Amino acid sequence: MSIKRIALLNPNTNANTTQMMLGIAQQALTAGVLIEGRTAPTGEPLIVNETALDAAALVVQEYGVQVAAEGFDALIISGFGDPGLLALRERLGIPVTGIAEAGIAEAAAGGRRYAIVTTTPALLDSLRRTAEQYGHADTLMSVRITAGDMMHTMQSTTRMAAALLESCQQAIRLDGAEAIVIGGGPLASAARIIAPQLDVPLIEPVTAAVRLAVQRCRASNS
Secondary structure, eight states: OOOEEEEEEESSSOHHHHHHHHHHHHTTOOTTEEEEEEEOSSSOSSOOSHHHHHHHHHHHHHHHHHHHTTTOSEEEEOSTTOTTHHHHHHHOSSOEEEHHHHHHHHHTGGGOOEEEEESOGGGHHHHHHHHHHTTOSTTEEEEEEOSSOHHHHHTOHHHHHHHHHHHHHHHHHHHOOSEEEEOOGGGHHHHHHHGGGOSSOEEOHHHHHHHHHHHHHHHHTO
């Protein structure tokens, strides 16, 4: 069996975030699959509003073609807005998977009521549209935004974990969520910390995307 190579493309410019997500993604791999990280060459270090998301989509559309030309068998866009996903999918002959696409699908599996929890208030409407785009708007109970200053929260994994935990518990208790998907690749390390403290499944979108990308990669080569 030949080795399958998957590229994890971070649409923001923070290489440290790429490495963090790559480390988590590697833990979800199965035998015969390798994953490598790539970081957007231009843009913002953190995508916090729709202007930055739209700009990232343009970068991903071009940079993704360059990355695919390195000989990868599949590509993951590891920003929760899935910037550039549809356009890039049309241009490439390999499977392209978004972490929002995969994470929302797992959270909503079987018609399960779910919530999205994130730190970026300016992307709230965009996240709702993303859920609708993927056909899971009807069971989306809420999009919960963490309390406090976003940038202050994002500077510490401990603060991120505490803020996300509070919002997740509210989504369960007040909104009736039966599953929660964390809305952001950079939140992956904090999500892993709080998962054991919740009474419902917590979907990490990066690992969900790895599972879906591997499935698609193998299906396209069968």
